[in-house]
Amino acid sequence: MDNGKVKRSKLTLRRGLTVIGLLVVLLLAYKFSIIPNSNDIAKGQGIKADSGAVALPTPMRTGEVSLEQLLTGRRSIREYLEKELTIFEVGQLLWSAQGITHPRGYRTAPSAGALYPLELYVVVGRVEGIEKGVYHYDAKQHKLVKTIESDMRTSLARAALSQSAVKNAAAIIVFAADYRRTTKKYGKRGERYVHMEVGHAAQNLFLQAVALKLATVVVGAFNDDKVAELLQLPVQLRPLMLMPVGKK
Ligand SMILES: Cc1cc2nc3c(=O)[nH]c(=O)nc-3n(C[C@H](O)[C@H](O)[C@H](O)COP(=O)(O)O)c2cc1C
Numbered sequence: 001m002d003n004g005k006v007k008r009s010k011l012t013l014r015r016g017l018t019v020i021g022l023l024v025v026l027l028l029a030y031k032f033s034i035i036p037n038s039n040d041i042a043k044g045q046g047i048k049a050d051s052g053a054v055a056l057p058t059p060m061r062t063g064e065v066s067l068e069q070l071l072t073g074r075r076s077i078r079e080y081l082e083k084e085l086t087i088f089e090v091g092q093l094l095w096s097a098q099g100i101t102h103p104r105g106y107r108t109a110p111s112a113g114a115l116y117p118l119e120l121y122v123v124v125g126r127v128e129g130i131e132k133g134v135y136h137y138d139a140k141q142h143k144l145v146k147t148i149e150s151d152m153r154t155s156l157a158r159a160a161l162s163q164s165a166v167k168n169a170a171a172i173i174v175f176a177a178d179y180r181r182t183t184k185k186y187g188k189r190g191e192r193y194v195h196m197e198v199g200h201a202a203q204n205l206f207l208q209a210v211a212l213k214l215a216t217v218v219v220g221a222f223n224d225d226k227v228a229e230l231l232q233l234p235v236q237l238r239p240l241m242l243m244p245v246g247k248k
Pocket residue numbers: 074075076077078163165217218219220221222
């Protein structure tokens with residue numbers, strides 16, 4: 001072999017090794033979650049998960065009541081019957097707020113830059129088929145992941161100016177947000193977008209509650225730090241809204 005051929009084959013060998021090296025690095029990065037796997041997104045965001053995962057029933061995509069009737073019927077209700085909600089109702093409410101409705105991951109509520117800063121939690125008190133405790137809603141898999149074992153409704157109510165709606169609800173949906181997901185793209189203006197988004201999601205849930213003949217109210221009066229501490233929210237999440245839900 002002449003010198004030129006030797007040099008070329010050495011170059012080819014080096015390139016081949018570089019490509020293999022890159023592939024190995026990519027595989028290791030994936031395995032050790034440097035590249036987030038969609039199933040691990042919640043974990044990657046530091047959301048504490050107990051072993052208890054609860055699969056939610058497939059959400060219903062049709063209804064019998066018109067949007068106009070739902071809008072007319074929407075009213076804040078702060079008193080609830082002692083009855084249980086069903087797991088289907090809880091799943092449907094969560095889906096209406098943040099459910100995935102498109103193969104690309106778009107959701108029931110709009111999001112600036114499709115960055116989805118919201119995370120939903122459910123404080124469960126009386127729900128058939130779900131033990132009392134606090135659960136994180138995994139929108140991608142439409143399931144709940146338990147984060148706290150005990151009934152937190154009374155303490156949560158205390159952190160919300162002792163509002164009886166929070167104490168007596170069958171469940172409370174908690175809207176929290178990771179501002180950084182949006183501000184890293186939009187800067188300070190991103191904060192405004194996050195607040196708009198919680199409004200979109202909450203209104204979806206409100207109208208879904210009306211469609212399911214459930215009672216709810218939007219609660220904005222609470223101590224942020226106390227709520228975050230009680231619910232053991234990951235540091236990057238700030239609570240923005242509570243929606244107590246019950247039967248009427
Ligand atoms: C941002 C926001 C925060 C609110 N916070 C509370 C609250 O902490 N407690 C409460 O009982 N109602 C709260 N409400 C509900 C309003 O009191 C209610 O929407 C208003 O009285 C109008 O009644 P309607 O919702 O039945 O139309 C809040 C509403 C909004 C939009």
